[in-house]
Amino acid sequence: MDSILKAGVAGAGVFGGYHANKYVEAEGAELTAIYDLDWERAEERAKGHGARGFDDFAAFLEEIDVLTIATPATTHAELASQAIAAGKHVLVEKPIAMTTPEADALIDQAAEKGVFIQVGHQERYVAAAFGLFDREVPQSVRSRRMNRYSPRAGDVSVVLDLMIHDLDLLAQLTGRAEAKVLSIEAKKEKGIHADYVDVTLDVGGVEAQLIASRLETDPTRDLKLVYPDGQIHLDFLDRSVANTTPEPVAADFNSADLPLALKDPLAFGTQSFLAAVRSGVSPVVPGQAGRRALAMALTIEEAIGG
Template identity: 40%
Template sequence: MSETLRGGVIGAGVFGGHHARQYARLPSVTFAGVYDTHPDRAAKVAMLLGGRAFADLEHLLEVVDVVTVASPATHHADQALAAIAAGKHVYIEKPIAIGVAEAEKVRAAAARAGVVVACGHQERVVFQAMGLLDVPEQPLLLEALRHGPPSERSRDVSAVLDLMVHDIDLCLAIAASEPVTAEAEGVRGPDGVWDMVRAEASFESGFTAILDVSRQAETRRRTMRIVYPSGEVEIDFMARTFRNTTPYPLNADFADTPAATDPLGTSVEGFLQAVRGLAPRPVVTPDEAIAALDLAIAVEQALEDAP
């Protein structure tokens, strides 16, 4: 692998712009450009950062070593498969796909091609910065609330695949057992997509996760409470503070760490380290992304089955 990697982005929306800036800022990466089905959008992102706007995905893939898929979720799997077929390493924004079968095709194709695939559940790096991934005790309960105001972003998927999948991944990161049941209730938006969802998942160990998300809230709120046998951790992610009554030392200054100030940057750099062979894996692997997707789809199915 060359010392300098050529990076590109598929999708010129909000997250595509974030990823383009990550590639443009890193001294060991040359930002090649952006592909979008709307060339004007691609040009708006690319020109500000010294890259090219591509109207054809194949042409972008010809000039990159690594590529981020930051298009709408319904296109993630197909575009990732195209990149893998071209021999490119791929960072896929969450969710990895909108169906488990599609995601498994991505995982299998990457294994055959010998390329690195990472998924953008970058909030794991915040958990790591806090020390929560190192707590040597299994949680009993996790309650997460993630509310935000209406937005036109990610209307191609439900609030489960847009918002809740983040907290599902965090649950799986600290749980040492598999989920066994999922129940849910929710409210659809005007376009028929689930916008407000409350779900409860139970795990083999007895761990329970209660997850509440909304894309129709008046204000942005994000909190979490984790109950362990020895105490509790209450987190306010907006204020970047927490209260810890467990005996385990968490990092009270986590908000000042690079991971917390720029979790996307930390995740992208982890992906590039794995591509260069300097890290054994990216922050979130396809296996982990598929596990989160699987439980998210179980929640969506519970919504459809609810009376």
């Protein structure tokens, strides 16, 4: 596929704006359309890029070849299904869907239509850049993803909003698709969904503690992996690496030639998606990966109790 790919973004919110910018910056793509239920918001976002705003999803789909879905999580499956039915390649933000049957239906539908579905697990690219997936399986994992409150994703719990990124990493690190909940603490403060979750999982013999919060004053984002010969600790906010294993990590936050996967994971994911569409080679984070992370997340949701 040599022609310019016409790209669209469903969702004119803050994160939709980020995705729109990445299409504008990407070679071989032209941002032509933005969809939102609020036409004025879609048009305002679109005009800044010389695109068109739509509040009719079917009309929006007629203008594009590929799209990113950055709408509320509860709408992902329905919009993705409509886009796939129209023969469009889809990059859908996490979670891929709200249930595993919905995810399975999207994966099957994309295969039948001969289009790709990629899931927006951008943290995958960061871990890969550090070479974490090339090492042996860690003995234990600890991940903390703790942010200030935002009403942006209030339609789902912090598990489906934030922790799902770390569940995708955990699945990749262990090569496992199932997790058993060993202990869990959850808090609901801003609405009907959990805003803080501290869960310890057994994933194929690997003990993993994952903490996710959207109630913090001082954000934290780090990852600690323990191996028989040492530890690796990545602090994504301080942009520092502590490694006591004999094997060096594959990247450095302070490198003068910082790879795009570390410098701008969202841009890297967009470019990878476009490359997959052009080459016909499956995306690096296909629908199956999104389904796996979703299944783990729903196990935790069940343990929380809703």
